[in-house]
Amino acid sequence: xxxxxxxxxxxxxxxxxxxxxxxxxxxxxxxxxxxxxxxxxxxxxxxxxxxxxxxxxxxxxxxxxxxxxxxxxxxxxxxxxxxxxxxxxxxxxxxxxxxxxxxxxxxxxxxxxxxxxxxxxxxxxxxxxxxxxxxxxxxxxxxxxxxxxxxxxxxxxxxxxxxxxxxxxxxxxxxxxxxxxxxxxxxxxxxxxxxxxxxxxxxxxxxxxxxxxxxxxxxxxxxxxxxxxxxxxxxxxxxxxxxxxxxxxxxx
Amino acid sequence: xxxxxxxxxxxxxxxxxxxxxxxxxxxxxxxxxxxxxxxxxxxxxxxxxxxxxxxxxxxxxxxxxxxxxxxxxxxxxxxxxxxxxxxxxxxxxxxxxxxxxxxxxxxxxxxxxxxxxxxxxxxxxxxxxxxxxxxxxxxxxxxxxxxxxxxxxxxxxxxxxxxxxxxxxxxxxxxxxxxxxxxxxxxxxxxxxxxxxxxxxxxxxxxxxxxxxxxxxxxxxxxxxxxxx
Amino acid sequence: xxxxxxxxxxxxxxxxxxxxxxxxxxxxxxxxxxxxxxxxxxxxxxxxxxxxxxxxxxxxxxxxxxxxxxxxxxxxxxxxxxxxxxxxxxxxxxxxxxxxxxxxxxxxxxxxxxxxxxxxxxxxxxxxxxxxxxxxxxxxxxxxxxxxxxxxxxxxxxxxxxxxxxxxxxxxxxxxxxxxxxxxxxxxxxxxxxxxxxxxxxxxxxxxxxxxxxxxxxxxxxxxxxxxxxxxxxxxxxxxxxxxxxxxxxxxxxxxxxxxxxxxxxxxxxxxxxxxxxxxxxxxxxxxxxxxxxxxxxxxxxxxxxxxxxxxxxxxxxxxxxxxxxxxxxxxxxxxxxxxxxxxxxxxxxxxxxxxxxxxxxxxxxxxxxxxxxxxxxxxxxxxxxxxxxxxxxxxxxxxxxxxxxxxxxxxxxxxxxxxxxxxxxxxxxxxxxxxxxxxxxxxxxxxxxxxxxxxxxxxxxxxxxxxxxxxxxxxxxxxxxxxxxxxxxxxx
Numbered sequence: 001x002x003x004x005x006x007x008x009x010x011x012x013x014x015x016x017x018x019x020x021x022x023x024x025x026x027x028x029x030x031x032x033x034x035x036x037x038x039x040x041x042x043x044x045x046x047x048x049x050x051x052x053x054x055x056x057x058x059x060x061x062x063x064x065x066x067x068x069x070x071x072x073x074x075x076x077x078x079x080x081x082x083x084x085x086x087x088x089x090x091x092x093x094x095x096x097x098x099x100x101x102x103x104x105x106x107x108x109x110x111x112x113x114x115x116x117x118x119x120x121x122x123x124x125x126x127x128x129x130x131x132x133x134x135x136x137x138x139x140x141x142x143x144x145x146x147x148x149x150x151x152x153x154x155x156x157x158x159x160x161x162x163x164x165x166x167x168x169x170x171x172x173x174x175x176x177x178x179x180x181x182x183x184x185x186x187x188x189x190x191x192x193x194x195x196x197x198x199x200x201x202x203x204x205x206x207x208x209x210x211x212x213x214x215x216x217x218x219x220x221x222x223x224x225x226x227x228x229x230x231x232x233x234x235x236x237x238x239x240x241x242x243x244x245x246x247x248x249x250x251x252x
Numbered sequence: 253x254x255x256x257x258x259x260x261x262x263x264x265x266x267x268x269x270x271x272x273x274x275x276x277x278x279x280x281x282x283x284x285x286x287x288x289x290x291x292x293x294x295x296x297x298x299x300x301x302x303x304x305x306x307x308x309x310x311x312x313x314x315x316x317x318x319x320x321x322x323x324x325x326x327x328x329x330x331x332x333x334x335x336x337x338x339x340x341x342x343x344x345x346x347x348x349x350x351x352x353x354x355x356x357x358x359x360x361x362x363x364x365x366x367x368x369x370x371x372x373x374x375x376x377x378x379x380x381x382x383x384x385x386x387x388x389x390x391x392x393x394x395x396x397x398x399x400x401x402x403x404x405x406x407x408x409x410x411x412x413x414x415x416x417x418x419x420x421x422x423x424x425x426x427x428x429x430x431x432x433x434x435x436x437x438x439x440x441x442x443x444x445x446x447x448x449x450x451x452x453x454x455x456x457x458x459x460x461x462x463x464x465x466x467x468x469x470x471x472x473x474x475x476x477x478x479x480x481x
Numbered sequence: 482x483x484x485x486x487x488x489x490x491x492x493x494x495x496x497x498x499x500x501x502x503x504x505x506x507x508x509x510x511x512x513x514x515x516x517x518x519x520x521x522x523x524x525x526x527x528x529x530x531x532x533x534x535x536x537x538x539x540x541x542x543x544x545x546x547x548x549x550x551x552x553x554x555x556x557x558x559x560x561x562x563x564x565x566x567x568x569x570x571x572x573x574x575x576x577x578x579x580x581x582x583x584x585x586x587x588x589x590x591x592x593x594x595x596x597x598x599x600x601x602x603x604x605x606x607x608x609x610x611x612x613x614x615x616x617x618x619x620x621x622x623x624x625x626x627x628x629x630x631x632x633x634x635x636x637x638x639x640x641x642x643x644x645x646x647x648x649x650x651x652x653x654x655x656x657x658x659x660x661x662x663x664x665x666x667x668x669x670x671x672x673x674x675x676x677x678x679x680x681x682x683x684x685x686x687x688x689x690x691x692x693x694x695x696x697x698x699x700x701x702x703x704x705x706x707x708x709x710x711x712x713x714x715x716x717x718x719x720x721x722x723x724x725x726x727x728x729x730x731x732x733x734x735x736x737x738x739x740x741x742x743x744x745x746x747x748x749x750x751x752x753x754x755x756x757x758x759x760x761x762x763x764x765x766x767x768x769x770x771x772x773x774x775x776x777x778x779x780x781x782x783x784x785x786x787x788x789x790x791x792x793x794x795x796x797x798x799x800x801x802x803x804x805x806x807x808x809x810x811x812x813x814x815x816x817x818x819x820x821x822x823x824x825x826x827x828x829x830x831x832x833x834x835x836x837x838x839x840x841x842x843x844x845x846x847x848x849x850x851x852x853x854x855x856x857x858x859x860x861x862x863x864x865x866x867x868x869x870x871x872x873x874x875x876x877x878x879x880x881x882x883x884x885x886x887x888x889x890x891x892x893x894x895x896x897x898x899x900x901x902x903x904x905x906x907x908x909x910x911x912x913x914x915x916x917x918x919x920x921x922x923x924x925x926x927x928x929x930x931x932x933x934x935x936x937x938x939x940x941x942x943x944x945x946x947x948x949x950x951x952x953x954x955x956x957x958x959x960x961x962x963x964x965x966x967x968x969x970x971x972x973x974x
Contacts, residue, residue, distance in 0.1 A: 013961045015917065019924055020954070022961035041965045046911040054863060056885030057904040063912035071914075092882075099886075150865035150878075179820045183862025188946050190503050190860065192510050195950040196824050197862070226951025229935055268578040271740070271791045275559045278799035282556045287745075291553035295546035297748040313765065372779065375696045375730050395758075395766035408780035409729040409771075413722070431766075435751040442747050443712055445572055445774040447781060452766035455722035459631035459647055460657055460680040461518065468630060468684050469691065470722025470769065 003127040004037030010072050011039055012080035012089075012116065014218075015047035021218050027245035028081045028119060031134075034247075035127055045071035050088035053096060055185045062100050065093045069108045077126065078116040081241045083148020084217045086118040091151050118148065119241055120157035120216065130164045135248040137167030140238075141210035143201070143224065145217040146179050158216050158240050165243060171208040175200070182223040195227075202227040205235055216240045298436035301429035306393045310427050311478065313396030317453025318466070319474040325481045330358030333385060333419060336475040337364060340417045342382040346373065348407030351385060355421075359385070369407060378410055383417035384471075389441065389448070391427035392434035397452045398422060398476065399434060401441040409447055418471040420451075424480040489600070489624035490615065491664060494641040499831045501856040509825035515651045519826055522650045523817045529763025530814060530870065536765075537755065546752050548874040551808035554710075554743050555798060561710045561743045562789065568713030572775020574785045579737075581792050586617035588788050589702060589735050593623050596733055596784075598700045604717065604724045605629035606704025607645060607811055608739050608790060610833040611846075614702065625702065626668070626694050628723035630687050637664040643827030643835065645813040646761055651826055654678040665690050691723065701727035701782070705738035706810070707753060708787070711746045714774040715787070718757060720767050728771050734782040740794050741807040753810060756872035761812035793846030802883045806841045808873035813838075815867035815877065821860060830857065837867040841880045849891045858884035914962065924956040925963075931955035 009032055013025035032039050049064030068089060072078045080086045090113040097106035123129055142162060148154045162170055181187065181197025201224050205213050213228075213235055215221050225237035238252070246252035284290035303309045311321045320339075322332045333355055337345060344365040347356055360366055367373065367381055387405035388398050398420055400406045412418055428434055438448055455470035466472065499505050509515055534540050554561050566576045579585035593601060601618065603609065603625050615625040615636075627636040631649040635642050638660040642648030649657070658678040665672045665686065670693055672686045703724070707716040715736055717724050728734060744750065750772075758767045776785055798804050816822050816836035827835035831853045832843050840861055844854040858881050867877045893901050910920045935952040939945065947953065959967075 015911065018917070018961040019921055020956055022957055022959065022964050025961045026964060041962070041969065042914075043962055043965070044914040046914055046917045049911060052904055052907060052911075054882055054885065055900075055904065056858075056882070056887075056889035057901070057908075058886045058889075060901075060904040060908035063908050067912055067914075146862070146864035146866070150868065177866070179862050179864035179866070181820070181862060183864070186859065186862045188943055190506060190821075191946040191949060192503070193506050193821055193824055194862070196510055197820055198951065222953065223951065226947075226953055229952040230937070230950060267580050267584050270580050271578050271789070271795065272559055272562065274580075274791060274795035275562065275740070275798065278795045278804075279556055279558060281801055287553050287557040287560065290556055291549055293546055293549045293553065295542065295549075295752060297751060379692070379696060392766075397766050402777075402780060408777075409725065410781075413725050413729055431755050432751040435748060435754070439747045442709075442714055442772060442774060445712070445777070447774070447777050448772040449725070450766070450770035450772075451768070452764075452770075453768050455720065455768050457630045457684060457721050458762070459629075459634065459649055460652075460654055460683055461521070461650075463654075463680040465680045465684040468688055468721040468723070469695070469726055 002036030003129050004032060004035040007077060008038045008040060008075065009077045009079050010075035011041045012045060012072065012078050012085070013041070014080055014082045014085045016218055017081065020222070021239070024081050024218055024239045024241050027239065027241040028079070030245040031132055031241060032079065035129065035132060042071040048085040048088040050085065050092065051184050053088065053092050058096055058099055061096055065096050065105060065109055068093060069105065069112055072116070073108060073112050076115060077122065078112065079119055079122045080116065081119045081239060082217050083118045083145055083152040083154050084219060086116050087147045087151030089113050089116050118152050118154050118216065120154055120161055121152070123161060124157045130160050132161065132164070132244050134244045134246055135166040136243045136246045136252060138212055139169045139171055139210045140212045140214050140243070141171045141173045141205060141208040142176070143173055143180065143205070143213060143215040143220065144176055145215050145220045148216045154216070161240070161244060162214065166248070171210050173208060174204045180220045180224050182220050187223065198223050198227045202231065202233065206233050210235060212236055212238045214238050214240055214243055298432050300433050301394055303393060303429045306427055306429050307424055307478065307480070310391055310393035310396065313393060314476055317396055319453060319476055321476045321478055323478045323480060326479055329421060329477060329479055330355050332477045333421070334358050334362045336419045336477065337383055337417070338362070339475070340383065340473050342417055344381045345383040345385060346378065346381050346407070346411055346415060347385055348405060348411055350387070350404030350406070355385065369411060375410065375414065378414040381415045383419065384411050384415045385419045385421070386412060388420055388422040388426060390434050390437045391422050392431055393427055394430040395452055397431070397434065397450050399438055400449045400451070401438065401446045402449070403441070403446065409449060412449065413470055416471055417473045419475050419477065421477045421479060424478060488619060489622065490619055490626070490668070491636055491639050493616065493636065494639060496641065496831055499828060499853070501853045502829055502831070502860040503856065505829040505831060506825040506860070509829045512826070514653060515826050516824060518650055518653060519823050522647060523823050526763050526817045530760060530817065533759035533763050533765060537759070543752055543756055544872055544874050547756055547872055548808055550744060550749050550752060551873055552805070554745060555741065555804055555807050558740065558743070558798065561745065562740060565708050565710040565713060565743055566789070568711060569775065569787055572713045574713060574775050574787050577786060577788045579788050579790045579792070582612035585612050585737055585788050585790050585792070586614055589614060589737065590618055590621045590623065592733065592735055592786060593618065593700055594621065596700055598623070600624040600626060600698065601700045601702050602626050602628050602694055602698040602727050602731065603701070604703040604719070604727045605632050606702070606737065607833055608704045608737050609702060610642065612737070612790070612792060614737070628691050628694065628727060630684065630721060633687055633691070634660060637661065637668070641828055642833060644816060645811055645834070654680060654683065657683055661686055669693055695726040695730055698731045700733040700735070701731045703727060703734065703736045705736045705742055706757070707750065708738055708743050709747055709750065710743050712774050714747065714772055716750065717771045718767050719769050720762065722769055725769055725771055728773065729781045732782055733784040733786070735786040735788065737788045737790055739790050757810055757812055760814045760870070760872040796848065797842065797845040800845065803841070803845050803880055805875050806838070806845060806880060808875055809838055809842065810873060812872055814870040814872065818866045818870045820864065820866070821862065830860065837861065837877050841877060841884060844884055849888060855888045855891065858888060918962060921960050925958050925960065928956040928958040
């Protein structure tokens with residue numbers, strides 16, 4: 001199967017995955033290459049900047065807008081394993097440039113944003129596949145992260161991909177649409193509320209009896225997973241890309 | 253003008269001028285002077301909902317509010333009225349001007365005390381009357397709403413507020429599918445500056461632990477007579 | 482000089498002592514009863530709203546139309562205000578203008594004094610809470626009696642409202658009963674002997690207690706849901722019937738209405754009257770809606786006044802991004818969906834407007850001088866659930882991020898801050914992959930120290946807030962860019 005043949009994809013690893021969870025972008029490369037894409041990794045890249053943007057530091061976020069444009073501007077497809085980061089690029093980069101009075105940058109940002117995809121969007125909308133040949137025989141529950149559904153607007157694409165995974169048993173997560181409480185710097189500025197929300201989310205996860213919690217954003221997985229681990233719960237977190245990368249020949 | 257009044261007047265015009273000045277400064281970034289051109293509204297007003305059976309929908313939605321609906325022919329209204337009043341154990345009823353004579357006769361024949369609002373009843377007096385009978389202006393089926401424009405047969409607003417029982421007689425051709433058509437029907441009355449009251453079920457509150465309690469103020473019992481033909 | 486005058490009405494709670502959101506939130510979080518009540522309330526209303534919204538086939542078109550209508554009015558507010566004033570005046574209403582709370586309160590008090598009344602009955606009105614009208618009247622010896630059941634509970638309970646629609650949601654039935662038993666008798670008909678905490682009985686006690694006030698009151702004060710500019714028609718949407726009592730029985734009615742409550746024509750009401758009840762209480766229609774256009778001979782109050790209130794709305798209007806907050810029709814759908822509000826309750830937001838709308842409207846109405854207002858835009862995870870349920874499509878999260886930028890500009894205007902220094906460092910790190918690789922030397926080294934372990938509670942500044950309740954995996958010794966360099970060198974730019 002080679003729906004990706006002829007396509008060059010620039011990988012947007014995201015700063016959090018790059019630094020804290022390289023297994024996720026590695027898994028993303030695996031999946032894309034398995035489907036026939038040529039994957040490149042522009043090393044200049046850094047970050048979508050939302051931790052600056054969403055804390056109100058728009059001037060400080062501007063270098064990330066320039067960096068994204070210069071790292072990815074030459075590519076037809078930019079794919080990132082994060083609804084939150086891709087969402088921020090698409091929703092906020094043009095605005096940041098315009099706010100700074102840099103019209104040419106705003107136009108460039110708009111253009112590259114329109115070619116930026118979250119992983120599940122790319123697989124389903126561009127490659128046209130739902131079954132990526134994955135195999136993951138475990139009980140799994142899925143958390144639709146807020147920014148992936150409300151900013152990147154990925155809809156049910158991650159679920160459709162998960163349903164096609166061989167051997168998987170998908171369990172519904174109660175209160176799935178409720179926020180996990182991370183919210184970037186919210187977890188630092190309002191730690192009590194953040195912890196209350198993360199605790200409720202973790203409890204819902206445990207109630208499913210799943211072995212794994214899957215999501216499209218590592219930040220949320222770190223948040224919920226961190227609570228689960230502190231509470232000595234056996235549920236483990238895993239990223240969507242990692243499940244999709246797992247095959248019978250090379251199981252996760 | 254005496255000094256105090258002129259001071260008040262000056263404050264009034266100063267406040268008005270200041271608010272308008274601030275507003276104009278706030279929207280100085282809006283270049284287009286014509287509001288409709290500046291912001292088009294993509295909505296078609298007054299559209300019917302497309303309900304297959306508007307009357308059936310109206311009855312269902314009104315009954316959903318726990319208000320009983322009796323469907324009848326014009327000649328049956330007096331009897332239906334009397335039956336509705338009797339079902340609530342009513343002894344006294346206020347009839348607004350414009351209520352048909354046949355209805356008043358039937359109510360009187362049933363042994364109920366009839367009160368009239370001429371000269372106007374005091375609030376205390378109204379508070380002591382068991383029921384009120386009115387016609388209506390418009391019914392909106394989708395939301396189960398009855399609108400009064402307080403014209404003939406409907407009485408001034410206090411009449412449908414203080415008595416505990418309200419019997420409302422509405423004609424089938426007064427019932428439309430939904431709010432947009434309802435507003436269109438009511439627009440002439442509103443533009444003629446008539447007061448209008450919308451009733452959808454009886455008074456209710458969910459303020460205590462979200463437990464819905466019916467009948468706080470306002471009539472606790474509403475019965476509707478839908479006249480066809 | 483006389484001794485301190487005895488109060489006519491219960492002394493209310495005060496917003497003054499409430500600290501900034503992060504601290505105030507702790508109080509709400511710790512209150513198990515509040516959290517239970519709130520969770521039950523918001524979950525219930527949330528579900529009802531979904532049902533009622535999905536019944537309407539053109540719900541999304543309605544939301545779009547509502548946003549457009551409100552934007553049209555906002556962007557031409559001077560024109561619409563003048564049109565509304567002219568129409569109301571022609572209909573026999575005396576129109577007043579108030580720059581701020583002081584103006585508005587003085588106007589209402591002056592009317593009461595001119596009429597010789599020492600008490601008024603009130604319909605629930607957010608704007609009168611915003612300007613603290615009741616206390617202004619109390620200071621003039623005029624008693625303002627709340628007649629909405631929840632507002633009555635709040636007033637008798639010496640309390641503060643915690644929700645726009647159900648202000649006493651933080652009280653359970655036992656507490657309501659105690660409040661009624663303790664206080665009702667001081668201000669009118671007492672609660673009946675041996676009253677239980679059964680809601681219907683409590684509502685009946687309120688009905689009796691308030692009816693006496695309705696029947697004798699000569700002046701009422703209301704807010705207003707909408708003013709129709711074309712005709713000068715006022716609209717009030719309610720459930721209990723206390724509104725109709727106040728709007729119909731007294732001789733004088735004063736309506737205090739924010740200048741943003743204008744809609745252009747009668748026809749525009751169809752859009753809002755479809756959206757509001759379904760979005761707020763999750764019903765197809767609220768029990769009573771009153772529409773009146775000036776004075777009607779022999780029917781209702783013969784002396785009508787409307788006070789058009791600014792009180793910061795023009796400031797909100799002046800911000801092209803923030804002005805969308807003025808579309809708000811006070812339905813409270815945003816409160817009911819907000820996971821933060823659900824856990825902390827309304828008081829934590831420090832003003833009569835809590836939740837998402839409070840976080841974007843408050844700092845804009847009042848400005849950023851108060852630290853509590855500077856904290857409000859951060860009282861959100863930016864989850865965006867509110868954006869989806871708002872009937873007038875207010876872009877909450879965009880406005881929140883915009884306000885956060887304004888707060889940062891305010892705080893860093895005169896001097897740098899520690900947080901800014903951190904962000905500037907982050908900006909440098911994230912400006913180029915080489916810088917990030919350099920910064921990652923630290924995390925990779927830490928990974929070398931901790932090994933493949935999870936880190937628990939460590940006394941690291943700032944990070945300790947994260948680690949208080951969560952473990953975190955030790956950072957890896959090899960980053961992704963390292964892996965790529967090692968395994969795929971040459972396949973980049």
